[in-house]
Amino acid sequence: MPLNLPDKLPAIELLKEENIFVIDNSRATQQDIRPLRIAILNLMPLKITTETDLVRLLSNTPLQVEVSFMKLKSHTSKNTSVEHMETFYTDFEEMCNDKYDGMIITGAPVEQMDFEEVGYWEEITKVFNWARTHVTSTLYICWAAQAGLYHHYGVPKHALEQKMFGIFRHRTLDPLHPIFRGFDDLFYVPHSRHTEVRKEDILKVPELTLLSESDESGVYLVMARGGREFFVTGHSEYSPLTLDAEYRRDLEKGLPIEVPYHYYLDNDPDKGPVVCWRGHANLLFSNWLNYFVYQETPYNIDDIK
Structure with missing residues (x-):
């Protein structure tokens, strides 16, 4: 099935050049199907780049996916035009009465600040809390993973002596878990961060399950609430x-x-x-969409609890 995107989103033409099948809202309304509704809170500086990276991975599924981009009223993007933000993004307060099958919250270039010092911390924690009652499964990426683990479970982040920067080898700790369907025993993930969450802090919290780690880059994938929350410390979505x-x-x-x-x-x-992480990245997103969004979300989206 194609990916259903807002009309004239730049990612549409970029992905068509890669032979990825996407359609805009105008054409999607002609198909008699209930698509999965995915909200993306994009906090990365280069919005169009991140949009394209995420949409590329979400397209690798037979499901029709409808993407909506969220923004925070308390944060103004410095690297993306006002016109782009006004055209394709909607304030959280205008979306908070809606429900979504899945949500992705990206990293942000604020990891070296204390969480409470981030200008939009109060609003984003409202999003974190809202997602628990309005979204079937939420994928937290990089800084958002650290922020979500801290807000929901009190897991601290720690500064690194040197930036974790490059491609690192990981292993699965529960190979039969559905999120790892099709994974090799060892797989590779890009990382780009100055801070980390540590294994010993994760293991102190009974509600958290450590699913994957690396000898070099540490904690990679943590699950909570039976798959309603995933915390991913790396950037599987990165392009080459x-x-x-x-x-x-x-x-x-x-x-x-x-x-x-x-x-x-x-x-x-x-x-x-x-490039050695593309296969893993596609499996991660397609497994999340299939096993933890599509198979768990109610047909009547208003029934999400």
Whole structure:
């Protein structure tokens, strides 16, 4: 099935060039089917890039998915035009009376601040609480994963001596869990962060289940409430060139940055990246949509509790 996106969203044309089947709202209304309703709270600086990355992964499913983009009234994007935000994004307070089959909350470039110092902390915690009663399953990514674990379960984050930056090998701790359907024993994930949540803090909370970790990058995937919440510390959604762009940006700014680990061919930026996480990323999102959204959500969306 195609992905149902807002009319004229830039990601539509970008993904059509990759032969990914997407349709806009105008055409979708002609199909007699109830699509899965997915809300995306996109806190990343480059909105269009993140939209395209997420939509690419959500499209890899036979289900029809209707995507709505959410924004916070207490936060103004500095890197995306006002016109784009007004056209494709809706304030949380205008969406809070609706219910959604699934929700994705992205990372944000505020991880080195204390949670309570973030300007939109009060509003985003309202979103976290709202999702528990209005969304069947929520996927928290990177900073959002740390923030959600802290807000809901009191799990602290810890500063790293050096940025966790590159592609790291992970293992599943429960290979038969549905979220890992089709996974290899070892799989790779991009990470780009200055902070971490630690295994010992996760294991102290009975409501949390640690599902995957890495010897190098630590905790990766944590589940709560039987799959109604997933906390993902990495960036499985990253496109092949995202880490390259981050690396070259930081070099130009004169920031202390190491070459991304296990990313470039022969560890040489001039030879380009070797993509080894695309298969895992597609499985993660399709398994989440299938087993924890589609198979769990009620047909009457108003019945979500």
